[in-house]
Amino acid sequence: MPAVVMKFGGSSVVDATAIRRVIRIVTAERDRGRVPVVVVSALGRVTDRLLGLAEEARLGHQVDVEAGTAELLRRHAHEAAQLGADGDASLVQAFDTQFAHLHSLLQAIEDCRAADPRALDAIAASGELLSSRLVAAAMTAVGLPAVWVDARDVVLTDDRHTCAAPRIDDIAVAAREKLDPIVSAGSIAVLGGFVGRAPDGSTTTLGRGGSDYSAALVGAGIGADEIQIWTDVDGMLTADPRVVNDADVVPHLSFAEAAELAYFGAKVLHPSTIFPAVARNIPVRILNSHRPEAKGTLITADPPRAHRSFAALACKRGITILDITSSRMLMAHGFLRRVFEVFDRFETAVDVVTTSEVSVSVTIDDNRRGPDIVAALLEFADVTVEEQMALLAVVGDRLTTNSALAARVVGALTSFPLRMISQAASRRNVTIVLPEASLARAMMHLHRELFAVSGQMR
Ligand code: ASP
Numbered sequence: 001m002p003a004v005v006m007k008f009g010g011s012s013v014v015d016a017t018a019i020r021r022v023i024r025i026v027t028a029e030r031d032r033g034r035v036p037v038v039v040v041s042a043l044g045r046v047t048d049r050l051l052g053l054a055e056e057a058r059l060g061h062q063v064d065v066e067a068g069t070a071e072l073l074r075r076h077a078h079e080a081a082q083l084g085a086d087g088d089a090s091l092v093q094a095f096d097t098q099f100a101h102l103h104s105l106l107q108a109i110e111d112c113r114a115a116d117p118r119a120l121d122a123i124a125a126s127g128e129l130l131s132s133r134l135v136a137a138a139m140t141a142v143g144l145p146a147v148w149v150d151a152r153d154v155v156l157t158d159d160r161h162t163c164a165a166p167r168i169d170d171i172a173v174a175a176r177e178k179l180d181p182i183v184s185a186g187s188i189a190v191l192g193g194f195v196g197r198a199p200d201g202s203t204t205t206l207g208r209g210g211s212d213y214s215a216a217l218v219g220a221g222i223g224a225d226e227i228q229i230w231t232d233v234d235g236m237l238t239a240d241p242r243v244v245n246d247a248d249v250v251p252h253l254s255f256a257e258a259a260e261l262a263y264f265g266a267k268v269l270h271p272s273t274i275f276p277a278v279a280r281n282i283p284v285r286i287l288n289s290h291r292p293e294a295k296g297t298l299i300t301a302d303p304p305r306a307h308r309s310f311a312a313l314a315c316k317r318g319i320t321i322l323d324i325t326s327s328r329m330l331m332a333h334g335f336l337r338r339v340f341e342v343f344d345r346f347e348t349a350v351d352v353v354t355t356s357e358v359s360v361s362v363t364i365d366d367n368r369r370g371p372d373i374v375a376a377l378l379e380f381a382d383v384t385v386e387e388q389m390a391l392l393a394v395v396g397d398r399l400t401t402n403s404a405l406a407a408r409v410v411g412a413l414t415s416f417p418l419r420m421i422s423q424a425a426s427r428r429n430v431t432i433v434l435p436e437a438s439l440a441r442a443m444m445h446l447h448r449e450l451f452a453v454s455g456q457m458r
């Protein structure tokens, strides 16, 4: 039977009203003849609260920890009652067990005034373990054949707590073993996103925002027909809607375009999501749980050629530029190798690179190891650092075949203080680095130039 993975983010399961909407959406999909496999985030804002409680516990704020935990329990119990699931003995039992566990984890942190990544994972995972139980019980309460599945039995990972990497082959085996029988019976498996299990049995998480990734891993594991990411916007947009108020939904994207956009800051999709889907060639749809009738964005290997030259813009703030100049003589070979070895040593990803004969400029998003990196570079190079920069990316498959398009992008921005310009190796994007203070104006301007609806070809 064809299965569809349907992932609902925190805002789509924020309360009973939202969960009822989820149930209607899942029911409609089922009525169309495909079996839903449902992956849910924690109820909106719960992950932040849980990690906040871990921090309070570390600081020894016992009263706040007690109050915060009680509040979370009240919230989950309240939504369960609203959904008519409060009489469900297995749900009550699951909540009791999960909250007792949470309580002891927080207590342990309080006792030693320290929270290790392993404990943080166990705490953060409570959010999805609770929400998935709640959604399954709510479905059962309205007569749907829902089966709760412990996501940790499916999403098998390594032991890098707080940012665990999935073990793809093991997940495929586990997903088929745990989920196929449920799908074959026409029942709805419900599992929490974000959480997994390390080889030693401990609970892991895939990193913040990881529920999308879970959905894609599960979808690839069972060979689903489609992976749906239900969120609170109408799809991937032509620009960041907080910057550009008339951004449009992009109806179709290629996997490569979506991956670039997610990587360059489009918030709608977790950057890792796309890879498992690509590997199995499974279409990914971005949909709005508040407006299920909206068409959303469909991401496939080979989308229909649209009448547009560019797919979308994306941006990232808080970027740091490092200008690194060889302090030795010209043409020192091995210079770039030494430069990149430093970034590698401090586990920092480089986003954009431009080079000249004796210098290289790179951008980094994560500046936590910045001082160490600079110190190591200074051993063989001169370094200048510029913070508060932003990255503005224009993405589109057509950039690979029409070089005039890149010129159009740069030409549109002549009045802006561009610090770096790069057309990536894939040549599917043109990336501009400029001061954060100029980003909003540049993005609005570029969007108007490249995407203005004029009735003609864009
Ligand atoms: N609940 C997790 C988070 O807030 C994972 C997710 O929702 O994707 O990061």
Ligand code: MG
Residues within 6 Å of the ligand: 009, 010, 209, 212
């Ligand atoms: Mg999300």
